[in-house]
Amino acid sequence: MTATVGIPPAVTEETAAFWEAAAEGRLLVERCAGCGAESFPPYGMCRACRSRAVEHVEITGRGHVYSFTVNYQRWMPGLEVPYALVLVEWADHPGVRVFGRLRGCPPEDAAVGMTVEVGFEPGPGGYAVPSFVAVADVGDGIGGTGDGGE
Numbered sequence: 001m002t003a004t005v006g007i008p009p010a011v012t013e014e015t016a017a018f019w020e021a022a023a024e025g026r027l028l029v030e031r032c033a034g035c036g037a038e039s040f041p042p043y044g045m046c047r048a049c050r051s052r053a054v055e056h057v058e059i060t061g062r063g064h065v066y067s068f069t070v071n072y073q074r075w076m077p078g079l080e081v082p083y084a085l086v087l088v089e090w091a092d093h094p095g096v097r098v099f100g101r102l103r104g105c106p107p108e109d110a111a112v113g114m115t116v117e118v119g120f121e122p123g124p125g126g127y128a129v130p131s132f133v134a135v136a137d138v139g140d141g142i143g144g145t146g147d148g149g150e
């Protein structure tokens with residue numbers, strides 16, 4: 001797979017752990033040792049209580065698309081369009097939402113509530129950047145479908 005086009009990230013003391021884990025295909029978010037709040041992107045400080053005692057937790061489960069946008073504009077040479085960018089949240093990681101490219105389905109199939117898995121792909125500057133892979137929903141859809149009888 002070719003690297004996505006764009007501007008390489010500015011790696012700081014606060015974000016170094018995130019990028020190191022990303023290179024291994026792991027998605028880390030910050031969790032406050034004081035109040036337990038989780039947040040993304042890494043900031044080195046709890047957004048809820050301003051404690052600097054933040055640790056990292058890995059997100060491994062499937063998430064759901066909270067919002068999305070489809071880009072048709074070729075902002076840079078070599079940028080393949082259209083593509084969908086999704087904002088993903090996880091039921092077991094409240095407060096965390098991560099933005100990334102949607103893969104595994106046509107951009108026009110992007111939808112709020114769709115199930116995705118975290119994937120990484122080579123990005124600008126050789127950094128692995130988070131993206132999301134569409135997962136075909138098995139059985140009933142997201143919420144409110146009742147007992148699911150046949």
Ligand SMILES: [Zn+2]
Binds near residue numbers: 047
């Ligand atoms: Zn906190």
